Every structure is written in C-alpha cells, then in structure tokens.
Amino acid sequence: MDKNDTRQTKTGADFPVVMEGLMGPVTLYDTTLRDGSQSEDIQFTIEDKIRIAIELDLLGVDYIEGGWPGANPKDIEFFRRIREIPLSRSKMAAFGSTRKAHNKTSEDPVLKALLASETPVVTIFGKSWSLHVKEVLNVSAAKNAEMIRESVAFLKDHGREVVYDAEHFFDGYKDNPDFAIDTIKAASEAGADWVILCDTNGGTLPWELSEIFGETKKAISTPLGIHAHNDCELAVANSLGAVRLGARQIHGTINGIGERCGNANLLSVMANLSLKMGMEVSTPEALSRLKHLASLLFELQNRPLPKNLPFVGESAFAHKGGVHVHAIRKNSRAYEHIDPASVGNRQRILLSEHSGKSNLIEKARQYGISMDGESPEAEKILHRLKELEHQGFQFEGAEASFELLMRAAMGTMQPFFTIEFFHILMDQQSSRQGGLSEATMRIRVGESHEHTAALGNGPVNALDLVLRKALTPFYPEVSEIRLVDYKVRVLTGDRGTSSGVRVLIQSGVGSQLWGTVGVSENVISASLMALKDSIDYWLLKSGVKPK
Numbered sequence: 001m002d003k004n005d006t007r008q009t010k011t012g013a014d015f016p017v018v019m020e021g022l023m024g025p026v027t028l029y030d031t032t033l034r035d036g037s038q039s040e041d042i043q044f045t046i047e048d049k050i051r052i053a054i055e056l057d058l059l060g061v062d063y064i065e066g067g068w069p070g071a072n073p074k075d076i077e078f079f080r081r082i083r084e085i086p087l088s089r090s091k092m093a094a095f096g097s098t099r100k101a102h103n104k105t106s107e108d109p110v111l112k113a114l115l116a117s118e119t120p121v122v123t124i125f126g127k128s129w130s131l132h133v134k135e136v137l138n139v140s141a142a143k144n145a146e147m148i149r150e151s152v153a154f155l156k157d158h159g160r161e162v163v164y165d166a167e168h169f170f171d172g173y174k175d176n177p178d179f180a181i182d183t184i185k186a187a188s189e190a191g192a193d194w195v196i197l198c199d200t201n202g203g204t205l206p207w208e209l210s211e212i213f214g215e216t217k218k219a220i221s222t223p224l225g226i227h228a229h230n231d232c233e234l235a236v237a238n239s240l241g242a243v244r245l246g247a248r249q250i251h252g253t254i255n256g257i258g259e260r261c262g263n264a265n266l267l268s269v270m271a272n273l274s275l276k277m278g279m280e281v282s283t284p285e286a287l288s289r290l291k292h293l294a295s296l297l298f299e300l301q302n303r304p305l306p307k308n309l310p311f312v313g314e315s316a317f318a319h320k321g322g323v324h325v326h327a328i329r330k331n332s333r334a335y336e337h338i339d340p341a342s343v344g345n346r347q348r349i350l351l352s353e354h355s356g357k358s359n360l361i362e363k364a365r366q367y368g369i370s371m372d373g374e375s376p377e378a379e380k381i382l383h384r385l386k387e388l389e390h391q392g393f394q395f396e397g398a399e400a401s402f403e404l405l406m407r408a409a410m411g412t413m414q415p416f417f418t419i420e421f422f423h424i425l426m427d428q429q430s431s432r433q434g435g436l437s438e439a440t441m442r443i444r445v446g447e448s449h450e451h452t453a454a455l456g457n458g459p460v461n462a463l464d465l466v467l468r469k470a471l472t473p474f475y476p477e478v479s480e481i482r483l484v485d486y487k488v489r490v491l492t493g494d495r496g497t498s499s500g501v502r503v504l505i506q507s508g509v510g511s512q513l514w515g516t517v518g519v520s521e522n523v524i525s526a527s528l529m530a531l532k533d534s535i536d537y538w539l540l541k542s543g544v545k546p547k
C-alpha cells in the first residue's frame with residue numbers, strides 16, 4: 001500500500017478518545033458452514049464444506065464452525081474428514097446446544113456427538129431470554145442456568161475450548177437484564193473460554209447494542225464476543241461497534257449468508273477491521289483473497305455474486321457517472337474509499353448514457369486506443385453512445401460491442417466480413433416441439449463469397465451455426481468461440497409482439513469472456529447483430545488481418 005494513500009489508515013491513533021484501552025487482539029470466528037448453511041437456497045456438499053474450510057484457513061480466520069454433528073449425517077462425516085486435513089491457522093469448532101432439561105449431561109446425545117466430533121473447540125448455545133426459557137424450553141430459570149452450567153463444565157472436563165453462544169442475549173437483556181446476565185454468569189463460572197453475545201433476531205440498533213455491551217462487560221471477566229444477525233442490515237456495524245467496546249471474538253459468514261437475512265458478513269468485518277480500524281486480523285496477502293473467496297462461495301452454490309456487495313462485488317469500485325470518472329482519472333481517492341486491490345477487487349469504468357468524455361477517454365486508454373477528449377470523434381462517439389442507449393442498447397454488459405463501435409468511429413477497424421443475406425426456415429412440426437430450424441446465408445470476405453446452410457435447434461442456433469460454417473474457411477479462429485450466455489429482454493412492454501428486444505450475448509474462449517449486444521424489433525436481427533459483434537471482437541483480439 002502506498003504510504004501516502006490515506007484512504008485506509010484510520011487507526012486507533014486517529015480516534016484516541018474512543019479507542020484507547022478498548023481494543024485488543026480480535027479473533028475471527030467463521031460460521032459459514034453452520035449458520036451460513038441455514039440460509040434459504042444454500043446447500044453445501046461435504047466436498048464444498050472441505051473446500052471452504054481450506055480457503056478460510058488460508059484467509060487466516062481463527063475458528064471455523066463446521067456444523068452441528070448429530071443434526072445430520074453430513075456434518076458427522078465432515079468432522080471425520082476434516083480431521084485428516086491439516087489446517088495451518090484455523091481451529092475447528094463443532095456446534096450444538098446445551099443439554100436437554102431431562103437428560104443427564106453425560107448421556108445427552110447432543111453433547112456426546114459434540115465430543116465425538118473430536119474438534120478442539122466446541123460451541124454451544126443456551127438461552128438468555130426468559131421468553132425462550134419459559135415458552136420454548138418450558139423450564140425454570142434455575143433449571144436453565146443448571147443446563148448451561150453443567151453443559152459447559154462437562155465439555156471443559158473433556159478438555160475442550162468452550163465457546164458459549166448466549167442466544168438472544170440483547171433481546172433477553174432488554175426484557176430482563178438480571179435474568180440475561182445470570183445466564184452468562186452460569187457459563188462463565190463453569191469455565192467457558194468465551195461468552196458470545198448473540199443478536200439472534202438481528203433487531204438490535206447500534207446504540208442499544210453499545211449500551212448493553214458496555215453494561216455486560218462489567219458483569220463478567222470472561223472474554224466477550226459478538227454474533228450479529230442482519231435483519232436490520234446492521235450486523236457488520238453492530239459487530240464493529242462491539243469491537244470498539246472490547247469484543248474479542250467476531251462471528252460472521254462469507255458474504256453474510258445465514259438464517260433469514262443472514263449474519264454479519266465476515267469479509268466486510270475483516271476489511272473494516274484491517275483497513276479502517278488498523279487491527280491486525282489479517283495479512284495483506286490474505287486480505288487480497290477476499291474477492292476470490294466471496295466469488296468461490298457463490299460459484300459453489302451456482303449463484304451469481306451480488307454486484308453491489310461491499311468490498312468484493314463487481315460494482316464495489318465501478319464508476320458510471322461522468323462526474324465520478326472525471327474525478328477518479330485525476331485521483332482514485334476522489335470516489336473510492338480504499339484501494340480495490342487491497343481486497344482483491346479492481347476499478348471498473350462503465351459506459352452508459354450517464355457517461356461523459358472522461359469515461360470514453362479512460363475506456364479508450366484501456367483498449368489501447370489513443371483518443372483526444374476534445375476531438376470531434378470523441379464528441380461523435382459520446383453522442384452515438386447516448387443515442388444507442390436511448391434506443392435500448394446497453395453497453396455495461398457488452399463492452400466488446402462498444403470497443404468495436406469506438407474503433408469503427410476512429411477509423412481503425414476494417415470489416416472482417418459482410419453478411420449479404422440470410423433466410424431462416426422453421427419446420428412447423430418440429431418447431432412445436434421446440435425443434436429444428438434451417439438457416440442459409442451468403443457472406444462476402446474480401447473479394448470472395450460463401451453461400452451455405454446449417455440446421456439448428458431453433459432459429460438463433462441455426463443462425464449461429466451457419467455464420468460459423470460460412471466463416472471458418474476464411475477465419476478458423478471462429479471455431480474456438482463458445483456461446484456462454486444468451487439473454488433476450490423485451491424493451492417496451494406496451495407493443496406486444498412488435499416490441500423492441502435487446503439481446504445480450506456472452507462469448508468465451510478459454511477463460512477469456514466478452515459481451516456483445518444487439519437491439520431490434522426482430523429478435524433474429526438483434527441476435528445476429530450480437531453474434532456478429534462477438535465474432536468480429538474475437539478476430540480483432542486474435543490479431544487476424546481482414547482479408
């Protein structure tokens with residue numbers, strides 16, 4: 001990091017009054033594999049869990065909560081398998097509850113399964129809110145305290161590091177402070193190594209959390225931690241607030257997944273602790289893996305990473321407004337709160353109807369095109385960009401089309417081929433089953449012509465195939481291109497089947513991906529426009545000379 005870059009050096013020293021004496025070493029506790037797996041639409045295989053655990057270890061988290069052994073066969077198997085994998089930094093934690101009211105501690109199936117998982121750390125949750133004690137467990141306050149005390153002591157007697165999660169602590173405290181405090185005293189007196197105050201329902205506001213945390217700290221000497229849910233979108237803020245008040249262990253999950261609205265996003269917590277609060281929770285190398293880990297988690301779930309995720313989302317450092325781009329070209333700090341590279345992300349400049357000449361010049365620079373911002377070409381391209389976006393084009397996901405447009409306007413690109421005509425025939429019978437179409441096409445390449453036909457699965461596929469077939473004799477590079485994604489969007493819903501459509505295509509060769517766009521009232525023409533751009537772009541990037 002550039003030492004003159006003051007974006008991310010707000011350390012304790014900058015806030016001496018608030019921070020002094022309050023911040024000590026903080027440990028990171030990841031519960032992606034347990035609380036995260038309680039998210040709707042998330043389901044990990046054992047292989048996923050092992051892969052994520054290894055990545056979390058590389059990231060340098062102190063604890064990995066691997067699951068609830070006994071809740072399902074997968075978690076039992078996971079703990080068996082992970083024992084054989086050496087982790088360099090992270091300690092594995094098994095999660096469960098305090099014993100059942102009517103069970104003897106030594107015979108309680110949950111506690112027995114926790115020990116059988118053979119993890120060095122065991123985390124158990126117990127009740128802090130009288131509502132749960134009375135109405136859910138249906139036991140007295142004394143019985144609840146006994147369950148907590150005996151469960152913690154039992155696990156300590158078996159040599160485990162014990163993390164005690166005080167479920168619903170903040171709601172319990174608001175309801176009856178003495179009751180809530182007595183429950184964590186029971187855990188503390190029984191030898192718990194950690195008492196974690198949980199905002200289980202995620203409804204606590206930052207100032208309520210500070211007040212309750214501050215009071216609770218006076219009641220017990222066991223190190224405190226925080227486990228915050230995100231139902232008010234305050235989980236990260238509440239976790240950071242707790243650190244300022246002395247919390248030593250922060251629970252969270254990758255990308256904030258978890259029950260209901262999720263948990264504190266541990267990646268954001270790490271970035272904030274390291275880059276804003278000057279705390280050494282991670283090395284710079286590990287921090288630069290944040291984006292990778294965020295993407296990996298959702299890739300394993302076959303889900304796209306939300307673009308607007310702080311720090312790690314594709315849009316986190318993407319600049320669209322012309323005013324912003326104008327400023328960041330002079331100094332990135334003007335509209336960036338940290339250096340994107342520090343979390344493994346990158347700066348992006350977007351092109352749209354909100355662009356000014358600065359967006360254009362920056363893009364031209366990235367494409368290796370020299371452009372004078374005051375030139376008539378720049379003015380013309382900007383005007384064309386805005387006009388096309390008004391017609392329904394969208395270049396944010398189709399930068400390859402924009403680069404071609406820019407090169408054509410600058411006169412630096414000769415056409416590789418021209419489509420002279422094409423026909424499409426659809427077999428009525430098989431089209432009812434979503435079936436075969438035939439495309440014929442005549443193209444011109446330099447002085448030569450090619451006239452050919454292809455059968456496809458529907459008209460767009462037939463068009464794609466015939467275009468490649470016609471071009472391959474001239475440009476064999478075309479056969480390398482893969483169609484990765486094809487999206488059609490109706491632009492004006494009020495004109496029924498005569499509405500304009502936008503087709504966005506993503507193509508790829510190896511790991512290289514590019515997007516192209518076409519707009520028309522005819523979905524076939526829009527598709528052909530995007531397909532043609534995709535091929536032109538690859539030929540350009542392959543260094544092929546037009547024939």
Ligand SMILES: CC(=O)SCCNC(=O)CCNC(=O)[C@H](O)C(C)(C)COP(=O)(O)OP(=O)(O)OC[C@H]1O[C@@H](n2cnc3c(N)ncnc32)[C@H](O)[C@@H]1OP(=O)(O)O
Binds near residue numbers: 125127137200259
């Ligand atoms: C705040 C949290 O996120 S806590 C973690 C929540 N995560 C999960 O629930 C995921 C895994 N859970 C499961 O697979 C199942 O719920 C199991 C295996 C744990 C239990 O299943 P079942 O025995 O069928 O019970 P069920 O789920 O219906 O009810 C929960 C039981 O836990 C008991 N319980 C709840 N909290 C506690 C506690 N802190 N200490 C002791 N028992 C508790 C309830 O009283 C109830 O017991 P009961 O059936 O004897 O009344």
Ligand SMILES: CC(=O)C(=O)O
Binds near residue numbers: 035198199
């Ligand atoms: C323990 C836990 O997951 C919670 O209280 O939210």
